[in-house]
Amino acid sequence: MSVRERKERERANRHQLIVCTARELAESDGWDAVTTRRLAERIEYSQPVLYSHFRGKREILGAVALEGFAELTGALRAAAKGPAGRGTVAALARTYIGFATDNPALYDAMFSLDNGLPFAEESTPAPLQEAFGVLRDHLADYAHPDEPGLFVEAFWAALHGLVTLTRAGRLPAERLPDRLTLLVDRFVSR
Amino acid sequence: MSVRERKERERANRHQLIVCTARELAESDGWDAVTTRRLAERIEYSQPVLYSHFRGKREILGAVALEGFAELTGALRAAAKGPAGRGTVAALARTYIGFATDNPALYDAMFSLDNGLPFAEESTPAPLQEAFGVLRDHLADYAHPDEPGLFVEAFWAALHGLVTLTRAGRLPAERLPDRLTLLVDRFVSR
């Protein structure tokens, strides 16, 4: 039985190797450069091996995205340690933007590209729901009591808009912190 | 001389035909379906003809996007006829979201995909600057007088975030109008 276990362990390792390599490659050269051929070469296996782990390129993207959600949740949790209030909301927003700018390819896999993950459904993976939950817990105080979800969604959308427009070169990056402050003021005022 | 003029006219017509066909194809089947082969077949020319008009696929995207900016400007101008105030801002926001949902592929060409157009520079094409100008003119009243630009950019980013997250399936579409109202309230209050 030990042989079987070893094989499963090796297979799991290779699975993780694929995900890590895809992420590295995407972060250094962009997702366009993450082709099955290049990826296979990096992990030193042939392309078909990739398809014995994932249904296709999209599923690899989804696996990378899932990693991202776990990391984002951790980062947001760490930023939300302080007392409830405007300062914490600002810290959450800064953390979110920081995560996106530090891991652009990862962020794309999570929110911009088609990763096949279900959003806003009961089948939504746990790491994904948790990240949203952290935001909701610390923003609910400022929302209309009947609709905390709507408020968080709107705030999240605003952050996401800032991220995407900035990185696509639609907004100059220099004033990003100022836009962020302005946004937090608007959402947390009163 | 008339012959030369006719040729130039025909060439301009074909140029426009390419742009229109690309847009139609994208709107009906998505930008992934807009390949040089399909596009060439639709306009009943061979692929190399496309490259005598545009440097490549990206430049075709840019041409379509430019059309979009002109149309968006027109739509926003029409929506801004009324008196300054919350109602007009709400109308502008609704118009923006409506434009994006009615022309998803066009919107992608303008704001999500890589179209090669320069943003926020002196060389930014006029139709693009105008669209932003309409928003600025009607939002300036609510901004900090020193930084009207920042305010408009943040508002625009929030709208853009709503659009992209909704169409990517990250936010359920049903409550989009409610999120929009919430957003306008936050930006226009006080």
Next chain:
DNA sequence: TCGATTGTCTAGCGGTGCTAGGATTGCCGC
């Protein structure tokens, strides 16, 4: 030890953006 199963690779399919080079067209000066 031998058959069956599992795992991996080679080779190839139809598709992509893009381009070199030949063929054809139609204009112009004679």
Next chain:
DNA sequence: GCGGCAATCCTAGCACCGCTAGACAATCGA
């Protein structure tokens, strides 16, 4: 009217893409 020439367009092909069928080797169980 006609030959030379330039502009125009198309055929054919490059290297690459995601993905897969089928051959082959290695390993396992009887």
